Amino acid sequence: MSAANQLAALIHNMFATGLLDDQFQQLQMLQDPSAPNFVAEVVTLFCQDGERIIGELAKLLDKPVVDFDRVDAFVHQLKGSSASVGALKVKNTCVQFREFCQQRSKDGCLKTLEMVRINFYELRGKFQTMLQLECQVNGFPPNN
Amino acid sequence: MRPEERNAAVGRVRDQFPVGMRVLAVDDDPVCLKVLENLLRRCQYRVTTTNQAVVALRMLRQNRDLFDLVISDVHMPDMDGFKLLELVGLEMDLPVIMLSVNGETKTVMKGITHGACDYLLKPVRLEELRNIWQHVVRRKFSNCERANIDGYEECTRPSNADFDHVHSQITGGTPDQSGRSSKKRKEYHSEEEDEGEESNGQENDDPSAPKKPRVVWSVELHRKFVAAVNQLGIDKAVPKRILELMNVERLTRENVASHLQKYRLYLKRLSAVASQQASIVAAFGGNDPFMRMGAFEGLQGYQSFASSAALPSFTPQGLLNRNSPTSFALQGMSASRPIQIASNSTISHSISDPNKYHLSLPGTSSRQGNLAQGLTTSVGQVQLPQKWIHEETDDLSTILSVSGQANNGVPGTLQSVTNSHLLQQGLVECRQDKVVIQPCSSASSDRLEGTVGVSSSLMDSCASQQNVVPLSAFSISASPMNGSLCSNGVAELGATSSVGTNICPSNDLRVARDNNVGASSFGSVILLSPDTVPNQKYLNFGGGSNLRQSMDGGNTDNLLNSKLIWSCLPTSQPSNLVGSHHPMSQRLNNGNLGGTMVGQTTAAAPQTRIDMFTSGDTPTPKSASDLSFPKVHSELSSSSCSFDGLLNSIIKVEKDDASFSDDLGCDFYSLGACI
Numbered sequence: 001m002s003a004a005n006q007l008a009a010l011i012h013n014m015f016a017t018g019l020l021d022d023q024f025q026q027l028q029m030l031q032d033p034s035a036p037n038f039v040a041e042v043v044t045l046f047c048q049d050g051e052r053i054i055g056e057l058a059k060l061l062d063k064p065v066v067d068f069d070r071v072d073a074f075v076h077q078l079k080g081s082s083a084s085v086g087a088l089k090v091k092n093t094c095v096q097f098r099e100f101c102q103q104r105s106k107d108g109c110l111k112t113l114e115m116v117r118i119n120f121y122e123l124r125g126k127f128q129t130m131l132q133l134e135c136q137v138n139g140f141p142p143n144n
Numbered sequence: 145m146r147p148e149e150r151n152a153a154v155g156r157v158r159d160q161f162p163v164g165m166r167v168l169a170v171d172d173d174p175v176c177l178k179v180l181e182n183l184l185r186r187c188q189y190r191v192t193t194t195n196q197a198v199v200a201l202r203m204l205r206q207n208r209d210l211f212d213l214v215i216s217d218v219h220m221p222d223m224d225g226f227k228l229l230e231l232v233g234l235e236m237d238l239p240v241i242m243l244s245v246n247g248e249t250k251t252v253m254k255g256i257t258h259g260a261c262d263y264l265l266k267p268v269r270l271e272e273l274r275n276i277w278q279h280v281v282r283r284k285f286s287n288c289e290r291a292n293i294d295g296y297e298e299c300t301r302p303s304n305a306d307f308d309h310v311h312s313q314i315t316g317g318t319p320d321q322s323g324r325s326s327k328k329r330k331e332y333h334s335e336e337e338d339e340g341e342e343s344n345g346q347e348n349d350d351p352s353a354p355k356k357p358r359v360v361w362s363v364e365l366h367r368k369f370v371a372a373v374n375q376l377g378i379d380k381a382v383p384k385r386i387l388e389l390m391n392v393e394r395l396t397r398e399n400v401a402s403h404l405q406k407y408r409l410y411l412k413r414l415s416a417v418a419s420q421q422a423s424i425v426a427a428f429g430g431n432d433p434f435m436r437m438g439a440f441e442g443l444q445g446y447q448s449f450a451s452s453a454a455l456p457s458f459t460p461q462g463l464l465n466r467n468s469p470t471s472f473a474l475q476g477m478s479a480s481r482p483i484q485i486a487s488n489s490t491i492s493h494s495i496s497d498p499n500k501y502h503l504s505l506p507g508t509s510s511r512q513g514n515l516a517q518g519l520t521t522s523v524g525q526v527q528l529p530q531k532w533i534h535e536e537t538d539d540l541s542t543i544l545s546v547s548g549q550a551n552n553g554v555p556g557t558l559q560s561v562t563n564s565h566l567l568q569q570g571l572v573e574c575r576q577d578k579v580v581i582q583p584c585s586s587a588s589s590d591r592l593e594g595t596v597g598v599s600s601s602l603m604d605s606c607a608s609q610q611n612v613v614p615l616s617a618f619s620i621s622a623s624p625m626n627g628s629l630c631s632n633g634v635a636e637l638g639a640t641s642s643v644g645t646n647i648c649p650s651n652d653l654r655v656a657r658d659n660n661v662g663a664s665s666f667g668s669v670i671l672l673s674p675d676t677v678p679n680q681k682y683l684n685f686g687g688g689s690n691l692r693q694s695m696d697g698g699n700t701d702n703l704l705n706s707k708l709i710w711s712c713l714p715t716s717q718p719s720n721l722v723g724s725h726h727p728m729s730q731r732l733n734n735g736n737l738g739g740t741m742v743g744q745t746t747a748a749a750p751q752t753r754i755d756m757f758t759s760g761d762t763p764t765p766k767s768a769s770d771l772s773f774p775k776v777h778s779e780l781s782s783s784s785c786s787f788d789g790l791l792n793s794i795i796k797v798e799k800d801d802a803s804f805s806d807d808l809g810c811d812f813y814s815l816g817a818c819i
Contacts, residue, residue: 023267030182030270038182046175076219080245081175083267 003136010130019123024086040134043127046085050120053078057113061106071109072101078116089119162277163188166210170200170228171217171243176266180215180243187273197223201231208236212280215264218244218251226258230361233259234406237413239279243268257363359399368392369403378411 001009014020031038053074060071079094081087093116100108167189171177177193184191192211194200197220204211214232218225229240242255245266255263261279264272361369372389373381383401390400 026267026270027179030179030186034185035182042175042178042182045178049174073219073221076245077173080217080219080266081173083245084173084176084179086267 003133007130007133007137010126010133014123014126014130019087019089019119019126021086021088023083027085040131042085043131046081046087047124047127049081050078050090050124054113054117054120057116061110061113066106066109068101068104068109072098075101087120087123090116090123093119160188161281162274165189165277165280166212167191168200168203168211168214169193169216170197170214170220170225171195172197172220172222173217176217180268183268183270183273184215186270189277196220197225197228201228204232204236204238208238211238212284213276214238214240215243215276216240218242218246218255226254229255229258229260234410237283239283241276241279359395359403361403365390365392365395369400369407373404373407378408
């Protein structure tokens with residue numbers, strides 16, 4: 001299977017499994033000669049930033065007294081960025097996460113944090129594969 | 145955008161307006177910001193990004209002319225997006241679009257009430273962003289000195305050069321964000337402190353906030369503030385007295401002091417805008433005092449043209465005989481202030497540009513230096529025959545000849561070569577400064593009576609809030625119009641008329657806003673009025689009546705699409721009444737026989753002043769209803785093809801409303817269309 005085919009299959013699979021939504025298609029559409037690496041840049045940013053946020057969340061929830069407002073702010077940000085890249089699953093999990101935040105439920109938050117983490121890393125793994133495949137297809141080294 | 149593209153874009157600005165629009169995008173989330181930036185670029189806007197609200201604010205403060213539009217995220221750690229919105233609204237008059245992944249009604253409402261011109265949900269779609277230029281056009285056109293389409297270009301061009309500089313500086317800045325941010329933050333601090341703590345908004349996320357109790361200048365609070373200031377008079381208003389008048393708990397003198405300071409700056413800005421309009425205003429007889437209207441001072445002692453008798457006589461000529469210049473006779477204007485339509489300044493303006501108005505009115509009425517005396521001289525008649533020449537080319541040149549007899553019966557002649565709208569612009573601008581335009585009731589033709597009723601009820605509501613307006617006066621004035629129309633035979637034609645009455649109680653423009661929301665009105669116009677101050681008398685300036693006819697070649701015989709707009713001033717009102725217009729627009733659409741001809745007759749009266757008033761008051765960019773009312777900008781676009789004289793503004797307003805009227809289900813037709 002060629003890299004191009006693998007790439008297509010991978011992306012198709014990501015849509016099919018609900019990891020991505022059509023916002024991601026919009027990103028792909030935005031990639032043009034004036035912004036040749038746009039998708040890769042956004043995805044990379046998302047992966048870095050998401051990881052950072054998840055780290056922050058874990059730290060906040062690890063404290064004896066949880067500052068739910070701060071937690072909520074981070075989750076909100078993650079929700080925003082996942083919405084922007086079309087990371088559907090992550091975004092949906094964030095929605096649940098915020099509900100627990102509003103309920104001031106530490107357990108709920110920890111549980112959803114775990115789900116966020118799982119969804120996020122699953123997506124990140126596929127994104128990374130995707131970027132590698134893209135590089136092979138396009139014949140130039142990864143941007144990052 | 146690459147340099148060559150950008151240059152090309154600048155060159156094409158006129159043709160492809162939204163291209164090159166300068167947008168400042170603010171979002172703390174790098175992913176969102178990146179996507180947003182790219183989307184905006186895709187729309188061919190010139191984008192500057194920053195991930196901190198404080199940096200954005202600083203950039204705006206330093207170079208407020210470098211941006212046309214701000215798009216800001218709502219949730220940002222360094223400063224709440226609403227705070228930014230509020231400050232931008234207060235300090236510079238830029239359209240701000242809020243952006244959030246959170247679309248709860250409450251949050252959206254908050255954005256709107258804080259003055260956002262739009263509220264978009266993440267992820268933003270390209271289609272939405274493609275359309276945001278409209279917010280700029282609205283504001284730009286109403287702010288621009290010239291009201292023609294060139295306005296945008298002219299407003300923009302000077303700053304282009306600087307833009308590149310700023311752009312590179314800022315977009316390149318991401319890597320050293322942290323260092324920069326602390327510096328910026330510090331500066332932000334000190335600025336805030338200079339300005340006083342009032343601007344430290346509600347949210348605790350404003351890093352610069354001192355640990356004092358915060359005061360949120362909500363719409364309500366601000367309204368009280370404005371009321372107090374108006375009551376005292378802007379010059380005499382001191383924090384302590386304002387505080388007493390406001391009678392709000394936990395508000396300190398310092399809070400008020402700093403807010404007052406800001407408010408004064410705000411007024412100053414408005415009056416600066418107003419003075420730019422001077423030439424325009426002058427065309428309508430403004431002299432110095434008018435220029436000052438933006439601020440409160442100018443308002444004192446004006447007795448305007450209160451037409452004591454609404455429109456007793458109306459010459460049918462215009463309606464019946466389309467070919468001839470229509471003349472419209474307005475009687476019984478009592479104007480302590482004549483209709484002055486002479487301004488030299490305008491002339492210079494206009495000549496150079498074919499698109500401008502050229503107005504010269506020799507012999508216009510005498511000006512009375514002191515209007516305050518309440519002299520009501522009864523004025524003879526104002527006759528404004530107008531002739532329209534409509535060329536099919538893009539540039540329409542219109543010749544408008546108006547002969548006016550104003551005060552004292554001094555006959556004056558106004559001749560204008562018009563292509564576009566100086567005049568309108570003046571009006572427009574005023575409005576834009578947060579003037580509340582209260583469109584009033586409009587009724588379809590068959591219901592003239594109904595209309596009257598409606599307008600009076602509106603008044604009612606205003607009146608109840610303000611106590612200012614005697615209702616009876618209005619209704620009275622309205623009815624005469626009715627009568628006159630009928631007598632002219634217009635009504636028989638099945639005209640669609642809309643009557644709008646606006647009253648803006650003085651210290652509270654927002655009142656108007658509140659009212660309008662529900663009312664399905666459009667029609668019209670303006671009002672404003674600042675004044676609760678005793679001794680100040682604002683009478684109606686506008687007093688005119690407008691009949692507009694625009695002739696479009698063709699069949700003169702038919703009264704097809706004629707739009708009559710009347711603005712009628714209520715009979716003399718008690719002093720507090722500032723300005724009220726009763727614009728009536730009538731449309732004779734019914735038997736559209738082939739209607740090549742569109743008639744509009746404008747008999748205009750100087751309404752400008754009123755508009756000016758507006759600018760004085762109206763503080764709040766924030767009120768929700770602002771959004772709902774078109775600030776009259778759109779007119780410009782269509783205006784290039786239109787024309788006319790004084791009343792344009794009124795008409796325009798109407799037209800503008802019409803565009804919004806979709807919601808209302810009204811079938812106004814736009815002037816552009818008829819011309």
